Amino acid sequence: MEIERRIFKATWEHNGNLEPLYEVEDKGDEILVTFDLPRVRKENVKINTTGDTLEVIAKMSDAVCWERWGIVQKKITFQAFRKQIKLPEPIEPEKAQALFKNGILRITLPKVRRKVLITID
């Protein structure tokens, strides 16, 4: 079952990175990707995109330290969010736009699309 399986897949890594919550939406002519990045300031967000991937690295303003936590870890510290996404369709990297507000990063990625007008006989 999906939920049970998910519980055993951690959203953190031993290298101090947390996987952010994110959502990918197909909006027809563009792909909209949002990330939830608490404790992050706009100037500490790095976004890289190729034609078919998107990578976000976001340094937190204060590291998160969880102590007395978990079965495998006694103490762990996270400094950044990091996520690489394989995009469902090729996009035009030069036309990508991003907005960061209230800890949410919204990236708009226009798809590579060649429109051909079809005339009606």
Place this chain on the structure above:
Amino acid sequence: MDEVVRIVEEEGILHKKPIVLEGLPDVGLVGTIAASYIVEKMDYREIGYIESDLFVPVMVIHEGKLKNPFRIYSDKDGGIVVVLSEVAVPPRAVYPLTTALADWFHKIDAKLIISIKGLPVKNRMDIEKPEVFGVGNNEAALGELKDKQVEFLEEGFIAGTYAMMLWECTKRKLSAISLLAQCYPVYPDPGAAVSAIESVKKFSPELTVDVGELLENAEEIKLKARDLMQQTTLSAPEMQKGVEQDMPIMYR
């Protein structure tokens, strides 16, 4: 003990026609965040838990103590009961869980059941102060919403635990409402929980909880709630949450 869902309460608990606050996980984890905050700040006592073979086989440890993730709390006067969970409700458990809870609410003679939930909105990023809308299950509940000046949803579909909770309460002639705060669909939303708590307070003057600390700690809460949010999001399609964005066909 052959019930599918068992509500286990400490012996000797007295309820005085309580208002029940239900904060099971749903979009934006609005109910879970709000209910947990209320329990902590009002220092409510744990009085029971819910168990079922349909739930995931998970227990939580807090301060070294083993706890059931589905817990029930109450104030010392027996006037308020809070139901919350730290794990997602499996879709197959929704019907038996809401049935068992409604039976129990009837047994403790609950005055009003309030489900605290989120209303997912696509432009949440642009909303500074989320609005709260209500759904009532009968004339008395709608009257309560009007009286407290909570705008109510007039048309649409609702899905998930709170939808079935409203229905199961209707069948038992219990008044129930859902308070839905505008929220992010797939991100924990403490800001929406603040709006929801402010609405809940209108229904219970005993709830004197100050929401300041919830706003101050919003980022910390978002970090801690990530995994539960993921579990909840994964169960959303099976809960038919998408239908909430649909327009109903002609009605009545």
